[in-house]
Amino acid sequence: MLRFSKSYRRARKPRLPNGLRIYAISDIHGCADLLQQMFTVIDRDLGTIGSRRAIHVFLGDYIDRGPESHRTIELLIRRSMKHESVFLKGNHEAFLLDTLNAPSQLQDWKQFGGLQTLTSYGLKPSLNPDPAEQAQLIQQLASAIPPHQHKFFNSLRLRFVCGDFFFVHAGVRPGVALARQQEQDMLWIREEFLQSERNFGKYIIHGHTPVQRPDVRPNRTNIDTGAYATGNLSLLVLQDDSLLAL
Numbered sequence: 001m002l003r004f005s006k007s008y009r010r011a012r013k014p015r016l017p018n019g020l021r022i023y024a025i026s027d028i029h030g031c032a033d034l035l036q037q038m039f040t041v042i043d044r045d046l047g048t049i050g051s052r053r054a055i056h057v058f059l060g061d062y063i064d065r066g067p068e069s070h071r072t073i074e075l076l077i078r079r080s081m082k083h084e085s086v087f088l089k090g091n092h093e094a095f096l097l098d099t100l101n102a103p104s105q106l107q108d109w110k111q112f113g114g115l116q117t118l119t120s121y122g123l124k125p126s127l128n129p130d131p132a133e134q135a136q137l138i139q140q141l142a143s144a145i146p147p148h149q150h151k152f153f154n155s156l157r158l159r160f161v162c163g164d165f166f167f168v169h170a171g172v173r174p175g176v177a178l179a180r181q182q183e184q185d186m187l188w189i190r191e192e193f194l195q196s197e198r199n200f201g202k203y204i205i206h207g208h209t210p211v212q213r214p215d216v217r218p219n220r221t222n223i224d225t226g227a228y229a230t231g232n233l234s235l236l237v238l239q240d241d242s243l244l245a246l
Helices: 006-010 032-046 069-080 091-101 103-112 114-120 131-144 147-154 183-188
Strands: 020-025 053-058 085-087 159-162 165-168 203-206 220-222 235-239 242-245
Touching (some): 020 032, 053 069, 069 114, 069 147, 091 103, 091 147, 091 183, 103 114, 103 131
Parallel strands (some): 053 085
């Protein structure tokens, strides 16, 4: 259940355009079964909203850490064929794309759960691959990722704006206009953003930093509940000026 701060309840609530409903999910991290469960919840809810337009917004970090990155991407792509969907880039997708171009980064990527992603695509990496094995593994990964998944990874967006809401993976840098935010900050920022109480110009919906339950603040809501470690993947539903966790 969402826990609202007193300051959020007193603040003017951000709104979506009339007739629109958004389902937001962040930091799936290869937990395909949890994602499938959330689709079941959404489908049940879709049956109650009539002709209202619905958009699925995914905030990044679809891969790594959990066991089924490949299947997770397939589920997302298939979902987008039937439902209007927005896919944002997370820092883990950025790491994958960087490593495909520079195999030496595999040593760093594996610290972020990259070996689990390699395994999900049918590869068998050693714990300490030498440079030659790194290059071979990344070449094999590039071949193992189907063309439609390559297209998916290369088409990810950094932000999505709708009504009074700004959707992003990690957050934004305080004091910088939303239109001028840098990719590094939108994918990686933590403390400067999390500790800020300023009005960012839009209400920020983000993930990236795990919390026990969706954390609702006057200027932002964090919906990363550490699915790969906790088994809890959160779904945030937005409509008019309401936020609801299902």
